Structures are given as C-alpha cells and as structure tokens.
Amino acid sequence: MRNILVKLVGKSLNSISYLSKSYATDKALLLFSKPRKGQISGTQSTFLKTAVHETVVYESFEIRTYKWSGNKQTILLVHGWESNSGRWMSLINHLKKNDYNIIALDAPAHGNSGSPYFNALLYAEFIYEVAKIHCPEIIIGHSVGGMASVFFQNKYQLASIKKMVLLGAPSDFKDVLKRYTDLLGYNSRISNHLNHIIKERFGSEPETFSTASYVKTLNAQGLIIHDEDDPVIPYSDAVLIQLNFKNSALITTKGLGHSLNHKNVTLHISEFIEN
Secondary structure (H helix, E strand, O other): OHHHHHHHHHHHHHHHHOOOHHHHHHHHHHHHHOOOOOOOOHHHHHHHOOOEEEEEEEOOEEEEEEEEOOOOOEEEEEOOOOOOHHHHHHHHHHHHHOOOEEEEEOOOOOOOOOOOOOOHHHHHHHHHHHHHHHOOOEEEEEOHHHHHHHHHHHHHOOOOOOEEEEEOOOOEHHHHHHHHHHHHOOOHHHHHHHHHHHHHHHOOOHHHOEHHHHHHHOOOEEEEEEEOOOOOOOHHHHHHHHHHOOOEEEEEEOOOOOOOOOHHHHHHHHHHHHO
C-alpha cells in the first residue's frame, strides 16, 4: 500500500509539473526534506531522561543535546534520517560502562530539535555548533548522520577530532537524490529542475556534495561499517568512501540491515575507540 501511495504522489506531481514546473519541484523538494517519522518513542523518551538535556541555538533553530558524563574521551553521536538520539540507547549503555563522556544531538526537524526541514548541510552546521562547545575526540554517525559529520569536518577541520565512525553512510548526495526521484517516479521536468534548485539554494550542483570526496581532507582515523545487503544505502558506497579515506578500515556485516543496531557493531566500535 505504501508503495502505491508513493507512486500516486509522484504521478500527481508529474501532472502538476506541466502546469507549473517550479511549483511541482518545490513540493518534491519539500517532501524530500520533511521526515515522516523519527519522533521519540515512549521507551526512547524514558531513556533520554537519564541524560542532561541542553539546548544550543543555530540561527533561529534550537538544537537539543543529551549528555551522559564520563571521565574518558568525549564521543559525539549523530543519528540518521527519520531517527533521533534515542536510537543510540544500546551503544550509549555500553559506552557508559566504559566511562566515556557522551553527547548526542537531534538532527534538524527530528526528535526535539527545531527547523521545519532537513538537509545534510544544515545538519553539518548543527554538528559544528555542538562540537565547538564539547570538543569531541570521536564522532559516530549513522547513515546521513555520517555524511553530515564528514561535511562538517571537511568544512571546519576541528582539531579535537581524532576518530570517526561511519555506519551505513551514503557516499554521494547525487545518488541519494536519484534514489528519491526514482522511488517517486518523477519525470525529467522535476528531476532536472531539482538539480537547478539545489544549485541555486546551496551554491553547488548535487554531485559536489560527496562524502567520498570530502573524506580525502580528513586527518582522523576512520572506521566504516556497512552491511553488504543494506537495502537503503548500497554497500558499494562504503567501498568508495574507504577507498578515499586515508587511515581507515572497512568492516562488512551480513544480515544486520541498514540500522546496524547490533551488539557485534557495538563491539567493533568499542575496539576501534579503545585502541
């Protein structure tokens, strides 16, 4: 049923594009940047109450952060699309036992953070606002949170960051955009105009925004974990990122899907940050 509804939305906007290409494309971009889910569940809310809640402001947007204090290195956790900081519950419980200082933030338009829309560039600015306060030595990012973490560090080169973990991260924004336009079945009028609008609003073509390219500028030690059967972000994205990320390693999982929310992944992360 969901796939049918998705295709109906795409067909509707395709029809509208012949009356107003700009209107249809604006609606397509709005859909692309508005999460449909990712709000905090009851279990996650109960867990997040164990943290110290703080609010950081970027422009007019409030950024909600959560802190579990520890005496070892500071770790910043950056969740992905249609998620929130509660998704890190198992990892945080493990890291707390090892006395790490842990910070998590909610992305734009996710969890308890502000903004009516989401994009990886805005997320990168959210990350910077939090990182310059807490100066993390380690960043762990899932999916587009991994992409935004790389965008942030490529731009700001925060000296405190020594290690980065990318979980199921996409290699190129242009591919993420294409998967979206293919999913909705948009016609060339909308697809081509999306590229034009993105360049107009963000100053560059979609292909410019590339995790695989930006990691070339990073000096941190990297760990990339990706499931070979990931149904959301192809495994080939991880291979491309690792190829360009000097001083990085790639761990391949099987059967863990895109979330990678599994004890084996936690153990891989723990070993990486301990050594």
